[in-house]
Amino acid sequence: MLDFIYYPVSGIMWVWHWLFSHVTPDTPGGNGIAWALSVVFLVFTLRAILYKPFVKQIRTTKKMQEINPQLQAIRKKYAKDRVKMTEEMQKLQREHGFNPLLGCLPMLLQIPVFIGLFHVLRSFNRMGTGMGQLGMSAAETRSTGNYVFSADQVQNFLDARLFGVPLSAYLTEPVTEFQAFVTPGAEVDFTRMNIAYVVVPMMIIASIATHMNSRASVSRQPEAALENPQTRMMNNLALYIFPIGILVTGPFFPVAILLYWMSNNIWTYGQQHLVFGKIAKEEEEARRLKQEKLKANAPKPGARPDPQKKKGGAQPKQSGSVSLAKGGEEESATEADASSKTEDSPTSGAAGSKPKPGQKPNRSGAGAGPGSKKQSGNKGGKPNAKRGGGKRKR
Template sequence: MFDFFSLDFVYYPVSWIMWVWYKLFALIFGPSNFFAWALSVMFLVFTLRALLYKPFVRQIRTTRQMQELQPQIKALQKKYGKDRQRMAMEMQKLQREHGFNPILGCLPMLAQIPVFLGLYHVLRSFNRTTGGFGQPQMSVVENRLTGNYVFTPTDVGHFLDANLFGAPIGASMTQRGGLDAFVDFSRPAVIAVGVPVMILAGIATYFNSRASIARQSPEAAANPQTAMMNKLALYVFPLGVVVGGPFLPLAIILYWFSNNIWTFAQQHYVFGMIEKEDEAKRQEVLQRRAANAPAPGAKPKRLPKAASGGGDGSVAEPVSDADAEGGVKKTDSADQSPEGKSEKEPRTPAGKPPQTGRNNAPPAAHRARVRGPRSANGKSATQPLRDERHDRPESLSRMPRNIANTDP
């Protein structure tokens, strides 16, 4: 019966997932087959890790982001090393600015702890002839007639009967009590089956740690705390699996081995995916820069100066040199009225001759009409006027306008 004041909220889901996979593999290998139970434990691990895939990806991204923020973190430690409260506030501010959440990086590891404890408790509950913490002590017959969470009493009997060359899946190498619950038990067989799996689990742990350390940045690896953790992950953790393996049931060793196999494959896939995403982002930035850069041999586009009389605040579109020259010519021709007079010329009041002089020189077009013919070649003032700016010498063109337009 479900107990709300215990860890049944962990034990029942773990036993249910394991039961589903056991029923599936029992159809293939048989209900009392060693591999049916071994694969049910391994696929329990795979199911859990599949559910934790997205948190695992967040953990990898958080780790990479932490490595990128190492220079800023070191700067804060150097600046506020003596004021821990201020440094903690600045660290939280830095994490908020970059969307960094260190708890997400620990979620996959924290979620596996209750699953491991739940699996260990469920496996121990198949054999309750020795009693123990939180378990009643039963006889061999009572134990086989009592279910184990979602497993029926028949399933409990099949678990106790499953063995490989005399090595029960629920037995450990150093087990002394509760051996009567198993139909067939051989300690050499348990050692022969458990030691290779135990060594493979330690090797898988080592390669997982090595792959994680190889992806660390030089700044993170230079940190003394990180260097110490790297040594623990490389040597102590794999050795701990080998040393602790003899005290654990074979099913737990299989759990550890399959968990490390999944971690190794998942790390390789996720890191490759993230590297491809980063490379795609870099290529996108390069393509944007190449699209905005001018073509080889082409003049860069420039913006003409806005007219002073507009006042609308609009920005002119970029035009080429040829368009700019054409725009000047069109403006000069458009400013002239049908009578040949420029609209921008100052108008003289009726009945009053135009003012002349050095400071009040009339425009060139008006002087041409007042003077009449310019030369003896037969051209009159009524003919279309030429732009005298192109006929002036360069030195005269640079003179002030009121001086250049004065009559000789």
């Protein structure tokens, strides 16, 4: 069903076992070391392949932390309109080049690898009747190949020991299946307690390593991200639930799977420090370049601003404004002369002439025309007559 996963996983493991089998002694214990190293370097190979997606995951996580306040604002603004909320959030993510899938891609890719390795390791012993098991006898399982591994290599794996126990043995394995790990008719050379001595410490180490990796990752998160309820929930899952899960499920995992888990945590711990250190240097370099650019654009200490730079762009405007002002004065003066001449002309004070629209009547020149006598008796002349009369009485 999942042969496209089982064959690549078993193929990588086969290559590493072939290499380490030429290095370690040709003994059951030596073969155990070779098989154990093949599992460890299978992990390292797969994590090296996933290195770039892991870096993208870290960068995506940092972007998520940067835009998280804006996402929270969108959630609050469109709390009653789920469609509009989704559209605005997607728009914001596109503007910042954020892809949520990249944040979980490395983890998603590790899941099929883990399932593939788990199935391949269990398939070395096919005496079980559970899922993926064929219910074979001890003799049949020792003479049946396992994907890319031949029947001889399957037998070599079953005979190999790590700390005195088989690599595919697990703590809850039925005693009847122990017969597959020895030649037919031979006495089993290990007990369930021997398996516990190896499995329990590995479970504890794997659990602690998982917690430490999660703790190192959480410590690098900004305070704003830690205030987010969803982030706090995920952090609690990574810090406590996942490590406890290893302790709970550890008795059902073969020794090689726990070895896989320990190796994976060791790689993750080193890779986190490497990637986070690299990103921190990039951010520091970006800040330094930004500061240098600001310093280059800023005036030097003690230097006075150049007045020519300030006047250079204003002089043309000033000269233009002065000329316009002068022109305006000349035009106003010309208009004033013209108006005075018009007012002084005989026709300007003619009787019955009306002032132009918006022009006030010229009272001072009213007596210059023929109708001056009549105008003196108008309302405008009454005050003068009264004042004159008053002087005569005195």
